[in-house]
Amino acid sequence: MICAEQPSSSSSANDQEFPALAKLKKQRGTVRSLDSPLPAYHPAKVTEIVEIPYDQRRYQNEDLQAAGKRYDAQTRICMEIVKETGVEINLNTSKSNTLTAVLSGNPNKVAVAKQRLMAELRQQETIKISIPQEYHGYLIGRRGDRLREIQSNTMTRIIVPPSNAPDPNTITITGPKQGITEAEQLIRETVERQAQQGFERLDIPKIFHPFICGPNNQRLDELRERTDTKINVPPRPSSATVITISGKRDGVMQAADEIRAIFDQVKSYKTIPVCVKKSQHHLVSKPRGSGLAEILAETGVSVEVPTDPISEEIILCGRPEDLGRALSMVYERAESSIGEEVHCPNRFHKLLIGKRGSALAELREGYEKVKVDFGDNQDKIWIEGPPEEVEVIVARLKARIAELEATMAIDTIRVDPKYFRHIIGRQGANILRLCDHNVQIRLPTLERGDTHAADEIVIEGDPAGIEKTKANIQQLVQKLENEKCKDVIIEPRIQQLLCTGYKNVAPPIRLIYDTFPKVSVVWPTNQLDGETPGTMGHDNPSKSVVQLRGDRQQVDAAAERLSKLIKQVIEENFRQEIRIFKEFRPHIFGKGSSKIQKLLDETKTRIQYPNPSDGSDVFTIIGREENVQQAIRQIEELQKKLANVKEVIVSIPSALTTKFAGDHTPSLRSICDQCEGVHMRFLNPRQKNPRSVTHIDVVMLGPPDALERAQKLVDKLNDRVAELCAEVDPRLARILGRSANVSTITVNKVHAYRVSSAPL
Known part of the structure; x- marks a missing residue:
């Protein structure tokens, strides 16, 4: 017997016996409008x-x-x-x-x-019924739809024999007895219904079709309604001559008899050809053939307008006594409107039309029936309308064209297509400025079908403005032809120094701008985006390329002057760090203290303060190298006077450092960080990277205790370097090769550092 464990409490028992219902998640969806129709219901089962x-x-x-x-x-x-x-x-x-x-x-x-x-x-039976083959198509239906419907409704299978069968009229029905009866009944009803339908084809010459249809198809519509048939008459543009009639057999026979009677009546009518200009044919026919219907209704004469785009012959067909009146109506309609062509240069078309057709509307004011057509890239205008109104519009057009010819000149200037973008300018600024002389400038383009050469610029407008515009374009082209571009490689840091002023002193680059006004300096692209040269990254070489563009002679002189200016800026911006102890800063930089400012003015240097958030005590002195050294010595002397600060000169191997102590030198900087208040500098900064000496003298400043601890660390570092280094023959350079980027040689797992190139 298996016993289930009883729940420990009544609440847990209730939870097991009556579990909570699952909470439905709130559905977020679009609420259907009450006005929208209910979706169609399609049962899935x-x-x-x-x-x-x-x-x-x-x-x-x-x-x-x-x-x-x-x-x-x-x-x-x-x-x-x-x-x-x-x-x-x-x-x-x-x-x-x-x-x-x-x-x-x-x-x-x-x-x-x-x-x-x-x-x-169910029990299956088979019967055969005889149905004439001419009704088999109606029984099968389009794509067999009618036959499948009968089989589905009666649960039978119906076999319709092909036309080449031995007995093509016999249809076989297989299925239950009741279904066979129903299928046979449906088949015979379909055949009987189709037997009552009729179809007739009448071949009547095309010229007599209008008499059968009547004006605006009135006679044809009346015949269709009266006989309850479908009568298909080929449209006017078609060359077909067969008229088809379908519907109930009696109605088809009646409609066919009436159409034959109409044909017997009109086949004796006479026809005469009339020559009318092709441009006037639409005046005779009018929209949707309404003009032809009016002539047929009033005179009983049919007018046939040719569909051939070349033929000008219109054929009239009717009783001889009515042909004269119909002919008069044709001539009257053809001459109700005339067309006249006016010569006008294509460049004046847009001026005659105006903005949004305002000029053309003003020209046609009071004569809106006149149609004015401007050809595409043609030097002519076609005017069409009532004769008296056309004369007025033609006179206005000619007067306006004569006025434009007197005030609007046109000229061309040949320019190398490579200068087109400079003529247009950024966002069309240059070409808009040139158009201020009341002229319009058109550059050649193949898409517009321009007949001018690829290097011809068309200028049209005021004659005086054209001359000014040509002079400006020629001056611009001459300037571009004499223009030269030269690239100068300048480090991003130097770019910032060139573009930065100090104490109301203009930036150094201003000297280039003022001395060479025909030269423009193009800084790297990032500067256009609001990025100063100093903030540019060093990874992209293109950010170090500065371009000089302008007059050929001035560009060369500006490049030479810029090189000297760069050298001068580098010399005047020598940088060296110095530690200024916190307890002495109030005395040196304090309020009302002029010591530091006087010192900087005397030495012609600048000082860069550390970031307050870093808590650093390293200051940077900027200026010429000799001035920076003088300023540092004076600051150190000033600190010595303010406190008990000692100075010690120690000698370190030249291989220990490749840069000035305190300036990116890991070992010496680490000693300064460990010994708070200690500052190091080279005794002779010009010998930072000597090749003729093995040791370098370093000056250490700071409190006595910290200075003593720093001196011990330096001695310890010297001993360590002495163990790892040895002097080698300077001929080792030949082994390494010229410009070899090799700092160590490994032989038997022992590293030898090249510490001196002096002869042994």
């Missing part, structure tokens, strides 16, 4: 019941021994249908041996399964 009486069942043997076989056959058939259609099928048999099948699934699949089930489980 339907259920149908099929009953087969005992007398119609295919498997109805009552023998008990055959019952199992009968059951197996029905099950096998149902399983095959389920496998092919995916529909669920349940079979039941009532006391009266009626077989009931319940089908559930997709609506389309259920219909297919139902048809298969009735065909397999």
Whole structure:
């Protein structure tokens, strides 16, 4: 016996017996408007019941021994249908041996399964009926839709023989007895309905079609409505001559007889050709052929306008007594409007049209019936309208064209296409400035179909303005031809020094600007984005390229002067660090103290203070090297006077450092950091990287205790370097090769440092 563990408390028992319902998550979705229609409902699953009486069942043997076989056959058939259609099928048999099948699934699949089930489980019969072959097409329908519909509704299979069969009129129907009866009835109804339909084809010459249709198709519409038929007459542009009639047989026969009667009446009409200018054909026909319909309604004469774009011959067809009146109407309509061509240079077209057609609207004021057409890239204007109005518009146009020819000149200037972008300028600034002289400038372009050469610039407008514009363009081109560009490599740090002033003193680069006004200095791209030269990264070499652009002679002189200026700026911005003890800063930099300022003025140097947030006591002196050294010595002397600060000179190996102590030298800087208040500098800064000496003298300043501790660390460092270093033959340089970037040589796992190049 298995015993379940009882819950420890009643609350836990309740939680197990009555678990909490899962909370539904709040759905965030769009709320359907009440005015919007409900979505169409398409059931995903339907259920149908099929009953087969005992007398119609295919498997109805009552023998008990055959019952199992009968059951197996029905099950096998149902399983095959389920496998092919995916529909669920349940079979039941009532006391009266009626077989009931319940089908559930997709609506389309259920219909297919139902048809298969009735065909397999009901008794099948076959009959043959005779249907004339001419009706087989209507029975099958488009793409077999009508035949499939009959088979689906009656649960039968219908075989329509092909046209080359031995008996093409015999149709075979297979299925249950009731379905066969229904299918035969539907087929005969379809054939009987189609037998009542008629179709007729009448070949009537094209020129007589207007008499059959009547003005605005009035006669044809009346005939269609009265006979309840469909009459198809080819449209005017078509060359077809066959008129088709379809509908009920009686109506088709009546409509065909009436059309033949009309043709017999009009086939004796006379035709005459009339020559009218092609440009006036649309005046005769009018939009949608309304003009032709009016002539036909008033005179009974048909007017045929040719569709050929070259032919000018219009054909009139009608009774002889009516042709004269129709001919007068044709000439009257053709001459109701005239067209005239006016010569006008294409460059004046846009001026005559104006902004948004304002000038053209002013020109046509009071004569809106006149049509003015400006050709594409043509030196002409086409005016069309009533004769009296056309004369007025033509006179206005000619007067306006004469005025434009007197006030609007045109000229061309040849410019190398490579200078076009300079003439346009950034965002079109230069070309807009040139257009201020009341002119318009057109650069050549192939897309517009320009006939000018590829290097011709067209200038049109006021004659005086054209001369000024040409002079400005020529001056600009001459300047560009004499222009030279030269690149100068300047480190970003030096760029900042060139562009930075000090104490109301202009930046050094201002000297280049003032001395060479025809030269422009183009700084790296980042400077255009608001980035100063000093903030540029050192990784991108292009940020060190400064371009000089301008007059050829001045660019060379400016480049030479800039090189000297760079050298001068580098010399005047020598930097060296010095430690100033915190307890002495109030006396040196304090309020009212002029010592530091006087010292800087005398030595012509500048001082850079450390960042207060870093808590550093390292200051930087900037100026010429000799002035910086003098300022540092004076500051050190000043600190000695303010406190008990000692000075010691020690000697260190030259291999220990490659730069000035305190300036990116890891070993010596580490000693300064460990011994608070100690400051180191070279006794002779010019020998920072000597090749002729083995040791360098370093000056150490600071409090006695810290200075003593720093001296011990330096001695310890010297001993360590002495153990690791040895002098080698200077001929080792030949082994290393010229410009070799090798600082150590490994032989038998022993490192030898080149500490001297002096001969042994």
